[in-house]
Amino acid sequence: MTMLLIALGAAVGAPLRYLTDRAVQARFGTAFPWGTLTVNVAGSTLLGFLVGIPVSPAVGALLGTGLCGALTTYSTFSYETLRLARSDRPGRALGNALLSVPATLTAATVGYALAQALP
Incomplete structure (x- = not known):
């Protein structure tokens, strides 16, 4: 049953990642991987929130x-950082690494704190 829940959640998450990435790229271009950053921050926030509630094992799997x-x-994230570095954009590659890691850690912390603040 757990595998089915994981598969169902992934069946929503993967297309959502793709569509979000494309929408963000259409708005902001492809010079910097804003779409990947967006989904990673959103997912980290949600996961932090779920850990902070906490949820049942079934909801955690899903x-x-x-x-x-x-x-x-x-x-x-790793591929895009490498691609930027290899395409003579080392500043953007470094910026992606220095922005993404603290942003996703902060997002998870905020999600957790929001869950803990619930009555």
Whole structure:
């Protein structure tokens, strides 16, 4: 049952990541990976919130592992940072790394704090 919940969450998270990335790229261009940053911050916020509630194992599998796991993407963050560095944009590559890591950690902390603030 847990695997099915993870698969269902991922079936929503992966297309949501793709559509969000495309929408952000259409608005802001592709010079910097704002779409990947957006989904990683959103997913980190949601996961922090879920951990802070806490949720049942079933909800954790569906939303935490499935949805957030497919929505967020460390591999794409790594690839895009490398792509920027290799395309003579080392400043943007460094900026992506220096912005993404603290932004996602902060987002998870904020999500957790919001959950803890609930009555």
